[in-house]
Amino acid sequence: MGFEGDYTDLALGLVSVQSFPAIVGIADHMLKEAGVTLVGYEKIGGGNCTAIVRGGTAEVRLAVAEGAERAKQFGQEFSSLVIPRPMPNLEAVLPIGQRLAQLATGRGHSMLSSHAIGLLETRGFPAMVGAADAMLKSADVILAAYEKIGAGLCTVIIRGTVSNVAIALDVGMLEADRIGELHSVMLVPRPLEDLDQTLPLASCWIEKPQPLPMLLSIQAEERELIELPDVLQTITITRQEEPER
Structure with a gap:
């Protein structure tokens, strides 16, 4: 859901937590609750992630309030901020300028054929890789990318139907616990395009956007x-x- 109101009354909203799956789930709820644009995420290390949204002041306040409420439900320590009428210099320096340029030119990736996104976060890279392998073998999902946010936290991102992603996450959780430490899990059904385009995507999908089974069949x-x-x-x-x- 993007902002289509009066651009003379813009605001920025920020919500910060200590988990990448949690911030993606929070961003999903913020987008579905209010008419805002998701600018993206800022990861500053130590597991700290911030979702940044932009829109009319009233809508941004609504989105940030929803984000804070979801953070509490997810058991996350959080901080939040609303900045009415930000100065252009602030938006240009923050990761907002590049995102707005992408929106203006229509650039960006999309894998909207997926019905759901699953995120599984571990503390330790081996646990994440083992969980990813187990998930791919257990259900009809694709491995879209992985994300590192510091403090040993890394997140594997999968895509597929809601049922397949749910099955895969269940198996991945068990495998992550067996190998190392499971930190956080999130299932996002029916992600909006705004959310979809801000998530990382492995270069293999950008260069070869065909579904994996099709690639194997062609080969x-x-x-x-x-x-x-x-x-x-x-x-x-x-x-x-x-x-x-």
């Missing part, structure tokens, strides 16, 4: 086309070299 077909003549030629040569009886 398999290419191997068959290349290898089949070689096999036939080998059989023919072998038969020609056999001694006559």
Whole structure:
């Protein structure tokens, strides 16, 4: 949900917590509660993440209040701020300028064929990798990217239908606990485009945006086309070299 009101009464809203899945879930609720634009996330290390939204002052206040309430429900220590009528210099220096330029030019990625986004955060990279592997083997989901926010916290991001993402997260949680420390989990059903475009996306999906099963199918077909003549030629040569009886 983007801001379409009076741009002479703009405001910035910030909500900060100590988990990437938590801040994404909070941002999702903020977008669905109020008419604001999600500028993006600022990660300053130590596990601290801030969601930044922009819009009319009343809508931003509503969004920040919703974000604070969700942070409490998620059990997160949080801080929040509303800045009415920010100076242009402030917006230009903060990560807002680049995001607004993307919105103006229509640039950005999108994987809206997914019905849900799942985020699983661990303390320790091996636990995250093990959880990602288990999730991919347990349900029809794709691994979209991973995110590091400091303090040993890393988040794997998966996409798929709501049911498949839910199954995958259940399996991933068990595997993360087995290997290391599970820190946070979030399921976002029906993400808005604004949220979708602010999440990280691995370069393989940007360069090759085809779904993974399609890529594997194409590669398999290419191997068959290349290898089949070689096999036939080998059989023919072998038969020609056999001694006559």
